[in-house]
Amino acid sequence: MSKRLQSLGPLLALLVLVLLFSAFTANFASLPNLAAVLEAAAIPAIVAVGLTFVLMQASIDLSVEGVASLANVLLSITVANSVTATDIGLWAIPLVIGVGLVIGATSALVSIYVRMPSLIVTLGMWLTTVGFAALLFPGRLPQILETRITSLAIDKHFGLSSVVYLTLLLIVVAVLVEKHTRFGRMSRAIGENEPVLIMSGIRVNRHKVAAFALAGGCYALAGILLGARIGVGNTQSGVGLLFPSIAACVLGGTLLSGGHGGVRQSMIGVLILITLRNGLIQIGVDPLLQSALEGAVIIVAVAGSTWHLRRKIRVIK
Amino acid sequence: MTTAFSLEGISKRFGEVTALDNVSLSLVEGEVLGLIGQNGSGKSTIMKVMAGLHRPDSGLIKVGGRVVQLRSPLEAASAGIGMVHQEQSLITSLTVAENLFLDKPATSTRMGVYKWGDLRDRAKHQLDKVELDIDPFTPVSELSFGQRQMVELAKVLSLEELVQGHLVILFDEPTAVLNPPEIDALFSQIRRIKHRSSVVFVSHRMDEILTISDRVYVMSDGRNVATRDKANVNVDELYELMVGKQRVNRQDRKPREAHLGDQPALTLKNVTVPGEIEGISLTLAPGEILGLIGVQGSGAETILRTIFGMADEWTGNIEYFGKPLTIDSPAEAVHKGIGYLPAERKTEGMIRNTSVSENVAITYGWQHGRGGGMISRAKERGLIEGWVKKLAIKTPSISHRIDNLSGGNQQKVVLSKWLFGKTLKVLMLDHPTRGLDPGARSDLFAVIRELADQGLAILLVADTLDEVLNMADSIIVMKDGRVSARIEGVQAAPPSEEELVKAMV
Numbered sequence: 001m002s003k004r005l006q007s008l009g010p011l012l013a014l015l016v017l018v019l020l021f022s023a024f025t026a027n028f029a030s031l032p033n034l035a036a037v038l039e040a041a042a043i044p045a046i047v048a049v050g051l052t053f054v055l056m057q058a059s060i061d062l063s064v065e066g067v068a069s070l071a072n073v074l075l076s077i078t079v080a081n082s083v084t085a086t087d088i089g090l091w092a093i094p095l096v097i098g099v100g101l102v103i104g105a106t107s108a109l110v111s112i113y114v115r116m117p118s119l120i121v122t123l124g125m126w127l128t129t130v131g132f133a134a135l136l137f138p139g140r141l142p143q144i145l146e147t148r149i150t151s152l153a154i155d156k157h158f159g160l161s162s163v164v165y166l167t168l169l170l171i172v173v174a175v176l177v178e179k180h181t182r183f184g185r186m187s188r189a190i191g192e193n194e195p196v197l198i199m200s201g202i203r204v205n206r207h208k209v210a211a212f213a214l215a216g217g218c219y220a221l222a223g224i225l226l227g228a229r230i231g232v233g234n235t236q237s238g239v240g241l242l243f244p245s246i247a248a249c250v251l252g253g254t255l256l257s258g259g260h261g262g263v264r265q266s267m268i269g270v271l272i273l274i275t276l277r278n279g280l281i282q283i284g285v286d287p288l289l290q291s292a293l294e295g296a297v298i299i300v301a302v303a304g305s306t307w308h309l310r311r312k313i314r315v316i317k
Numbered sequence: 318m319t320t321a322f323s324l325e326g327i328s329k330r331f332g333e334v335t336a337l338d339n340v341s342l343s344l345v346e347g348e349v350l351g352l353i354g355q356n357g358s359g360k361s362t363i364m365k366v367m368a369g370l371h372r373p374d375s376g377l378i379k380v381g382g383r384v385v386q387l388r389s390p391l392e393a394a395s396a397g398i399g400m401v402h403q404e405q406s407l408i409t410s411l412t413v414a415e416n417l418f419l420d421k422p423a424t425s426t427r428m429g430v431y432k433w434g435d436l437r438d439r440a441k442h443q444l445d446k447v448e449l450d451i452d453p454f455t456p457v458s459e460l461s462f463g464q465r466q467m468v469e470l471a472k473v474l475s476l477e478e479l480v481q482g483h484l485v486i487l488f489d490e491p492t493a494v495l496n497p498p499e500i501d502a503l504f505s506q507i508r509r510i511k512h513r514s515s516v517v518f519v520s521h522r523m524d525e526i527l528t529i530s531d532r533v534y535v536m537s538d539g540r541n542v543a544t545r546d547k548a549n550v551n552v553d554e555l556y557e558l559m560v561g562k563q564r565v566n567r568q569d570r571k572p573r574e575a576h577l578g579d580q581p582a583l584t585l586k587n588v589t590v591p592g593e594i595e596g597i598s599l600t601l602a603p604g605e606i607l608g609l610i611g612v613q614g615s616g617a618e619t620i621l622r623t624i625f626g627m628a629d630e631w632t633g634n635i636e637y638f639g640k641p642l643t644i645d646s647p648a649e650a651v652h653k654g655i656g657y658l659p660a661e662r663k664t665e666g667m668i669r670n671t672s673v674s675e676n677v678a679i680t681y682g683w684q685h686g687r688g689g690g691m692i693s694r695a696k697e698r699g700l701i702e703g704w705v706k707k708l709a710i711k712t713p714s715i716s717h718r719i720d721n722l723s724g725g726n727q728q729k730v731v732l733s734k735w736l737f738g739k740t741l742k743v744l745m746l747d748h749p750t751r752g753l754d755p756g757a758r759s760d761l762f763a764v765i766r767e768l769a770d771q772g773l774a775i776l777l778v779a780d781t782l783d784e785v786l787n788m789a790d791s792i793i794v795m796k797d798g799r800v801s802a803r804i805e806g807v808q809a810a811p812p813s814e815e816e817l818v819k820a821m822v
Contacts, residue, residue: 180430180431180433181426181429181430181431182424182426182429182430182431183429185411185415185431188410188411189408189410189411189419192408192409192410193408196405196406196407196408196419197408197419199389199390199406199420200390200391200406200419200420201389201391201420202419202420259410260410
């Protein structure tokens, strides 16, 4: 029973936040504001989906900001735009996502075959991709003139943009992958006890490459949707994605030590974080105090969710 | 009576230590072979060789008369050999069904997507074999230890469908985490599978070995010292064989005369650590060496680690010089004058890549400082050099790296770390001679005796019988987390080795 309660903790926290903000502000519970929460949650959610598989395997990927920026710039100069003459139309989407997949797979291969921690490899990959984004940047801000892309963020159906629907679709697919594929099941097992899997003859490295590639693809998708939203290609567009996505995963119960959590838990984490941001604005908290509060809430929430794992001689670094 | 499996002349060394010395073993089809021996007698090494976890340095492995190489557990499995682990080979976040087929080539997936229905049917079939009535899709984390052990068994038994011919099933202390009804269930499973498999069964408990085995195979000091049919087993002879070389030369023995302090240094009353030790009571006087002995997992180490403030949960009372001792961390224990020499020298005892002097001064260097958190290098160096001389530590200089010293000298450095303090009153030694050669051992023993003579209270968890018989004033034998025998006045009237072994297994 207490176990069940533990896994329900983040969901309860989300409900409490929603109830509190609904009770103390006039605006929070309004339909337009709830739609705004979902819009704000969409892109961090896409990033968190990719990251979840990496974290479940007890690895980490810090490259999201670079990869998303690179994807955004690459998209903006390959579709119809105000600066370059190239225009490959919607083919830009598979191209950009393909680049994301390759970058992710590269991180994993380097980590596996050079035997380096994923933390360092992806830290390097972050800066490398930022550099590539700057190299590709044509000098002037390219405006995206391809309306089939910009409409993803602008046109609303039932009050929500296609960005939100696409995100929901991705989440559903990711949950199915997590629950029903060998890759999904083995990802959590790798995080829990990799040596046993190696001794059992499981091709652990393949699953690792797949997880990082999937993550890279998700970051690239995030970069595309950012482009749809801001309408330009910008080398800084991915900045600010790393912290909320990792924090969201951990808040939801996908621990950095691996073996726990999953896509659904991470999504609850994203909603907690975005609800908190939105609610604090509604209450009228000083924006400077806001980030301090966000940080404090994350520490408290994670401390609470990992309380049962404490051991005296367990060294934490 | 055909031989299903045999080892011929297997030897295995780990660095300086010979774990298996020209060992042969043969298994007849359908028999249960009970493997007994003390800690370090080589029984777990021989199991690992059979399971493909260790490769022997020399010797042959034959399955059904054919020589085979077992390079990995997978190769062992395809030769029909499976090992039932103590539930550590299960992934707890996966379901029972997934765990059953984790190490098998047929995974019930199509294009990487699980065919759950197919998996359920196959898993159900395996679980029926061991009469485990649970949903195959239960996560392993929700099972009891007994159920997990049955899943381990089912996992190995699923070899039946995958391998043609006879199976060899290895049980490595399967009963350690089980309660009596679960043990009975396990035994009836073992009897059931005999029709198409041979079984090797390792246990620390003599009664279990005698119940289930057709033959008993005794190991001591890396050799097979005897094999006995069930019909003509003499239990006393088995104990005698297990003692092996750990016999004390009674003629040359020099009894130690202890001068005990009046007030006990440590008193434990009903100390319990859930799942590890239960209701432990003991007293330890200044000047006394109290020897604790038991097989691996008997809980002797846990007693030391609890006193040192490392247990997460414990109940009972510990008194330290008449006052209740409430310690919550090793730092508090050290502050109160309790030292602990851990069994894992390389990971818990010494700090690698640093000098001898840093290792000695790390804990108590401040006691010789200038006060106010300032240390005094010069004074420290003088004292450290004194200890190096006194304990005859062989090192070019005290600024030499500890890693380059021999094991015995490293252990003496770790010991001086505790002796460096002015306030040390109780010293706990956890397998202090592990990995040391005989010369280094007797050196260390001499030092420990001298420390006791100077009034230090010493709690010693020993590796071997001769250690406690030579060193201890009293002996406590541990079995399954409880005290199974207490022997006082050891130096004046030493008990027989067999008496100790009997209380241990």
